[in-house]
Amino acid sequence: MKILIIEDEQEIAQSIATYFKTNGVQCETAGNYTLALNKINNYDYDCILLDLMLPDGDGFDILKELKSKNKTEGVIIISAKENLDTRIEGFNLGADDFLTKPFHLSELLVRMQALIRRKNFQGNNTIVFNEISIDILSKTVTVNNQKLDLTKKEIDLLLFLIGNNNKVLSKGAIAEHLSGDMADMLDNHDFIYAHIKNLKKKLHASGSGDYIKTIYGLGYKWENE
């Protein structure tokens, strides 16, 4: 899987690249508009992460360029400038998702995975991790072909954890992922403990491995035993 990060803040681009690399995503970066256009014209990517404010151009123009060339890459806008107008304009110009800075790398990763799944849905919409398999469309989870009764939130949590395989996820990142728009207002992330506990219990009862590790003081991690 190969993606392009168009972002003028080199350090953010680098952090994303490093984080994604261990989850099997190969990242290329472009720090300005010219370089970005160059790369888009010469290569194909599975996904493009696009910052709207570039030193020598406007991110929206890149969206227009992609559209005019009939490129089918999925685009996630990552921008510090967030208001309804930029959102609407972004979506109108063909962006698939919009993530406001600052964001959690874990959130960006699962959103990108979801986008890529949506883009190449050639038959297979199932995520498999060892004995666990999740059908995205029907929202069903099976362990060793036994259907597991999970709530919507628990499935969401499971997808988030598996998507960030081998990554330590802070409670804040999980809380924000689970509470969506409300996340900005939450000052207490303890509620995720109950969800983690329930998910662990259900997975364990179904005979699945114990993949959810508690990382002291920091959060949780999905890890192959």
Added chain:
Amino acid sequence: MSKKLLHKTTSSFLTFAIIILLIAAPAFYFITQWLYIYETDEVLHFHKGAFVKESYKDFTEKDIKAWNKYNHNVMIVRDMGITKDSIFGEMLFDSIANENEPFRVLYAPVTINGKRYTYTEKINLVEMEGMVINIAAMFLFIIIILLIGIIWISKKSAAKIWKPFYNTLHQIHDFEIDKNKPPHFIATEIDEFNQLNKSLEQLIEKNTAIYKNQREFIENAAHELQTPLALFQTKIDSLLQLELNEEQSDILSSLNNDVSRLNRLNKNLLLLSKIDNGNYVEKSAIILNEYIEKHLDFFTEQAEAKNIIISTEFTSTLSVTANPAFTEVLINNLFLNAIRHNEKNGRIIIRIKNNQLTFSNTGQSTSLVIDKLFNRFSKTNPSSQGNGLGLAIIKKIVEINQWEIHYTFENQLHNFSIRF
């Protein structure tokens, strides 16, 4: 007590007029009286002079008798020892009116046929009294007409003159700096008012510019902070992936809390400036009952850590027409406040009655200080996790929609009510 300017000038004007009138009326009376007496005396002297010049050359003693017989007012009497002409005011009996009346009487020495006599002439002053009263009445009448006229005219013209002033006053009263509508003063013919309007226009223009600047500054600052915050966040996320010992984990954990707190603060500031700048003006109808019920699970989840019991008492369906995003923020903030400032095993009661929504929660056992409650960054409990913007945001949203919010503390419950 303050009065209207017009009232003030008119009343001092009236007081002056009354004082002048009070002084002038008796003075006028006495002067007229004096003048009349003076004129009467002149007449007496004149009559006597005429008598001396015309009549008395060939007067005989017999003539005196005849004269006195036919003349009532002018009499020639025996010498009374008068040496020179003298006039007195006397009360004499008037046979016609049948009562004592004031007279002016002239006594003058005359010599007829070598014999000394006294010439007397009296003039009744009753006529004078009537005349003086008539003149005084006329005078009063004229003055009153004059006064009424002057007051009426001054009132009329003052109302006309001051009209632009009241217009200006009215506009300034209605002016709100956060509404993008500068007052438009009407041009006047009065220089002072034009100056006033011009000064006000400049003052308002300047302050609006400063206010706008300030607002933009908050928005820009918050926006500019997003990028370094993003850097901060991504680096912490990267750091999380490293092998850390316990001490490092503790530090990272608290850093994590700090950055999310910063994020929240910044997002709230952005939200406030968005409301300030009038973004998201599109409106639609939202049924509050439905919204609350739909998100009850989420908030119940948030409240679980404190073991708070949430109950709803909806006695009517409340539908409001407003910006949906802001209205949701309003409800969420009220809800989270009720959780945040609650105590363990506390309660939250959400009531909808008629057009009023009330969040009641247990919490600290004393009433909150209302003065600064809705101010930005005002925190009742400095150590609390909140950033002091929650209620400011609530207030702002309430304000832009012209709703009303009230806080009360009753039966150990903190109540925030919004009337839509």
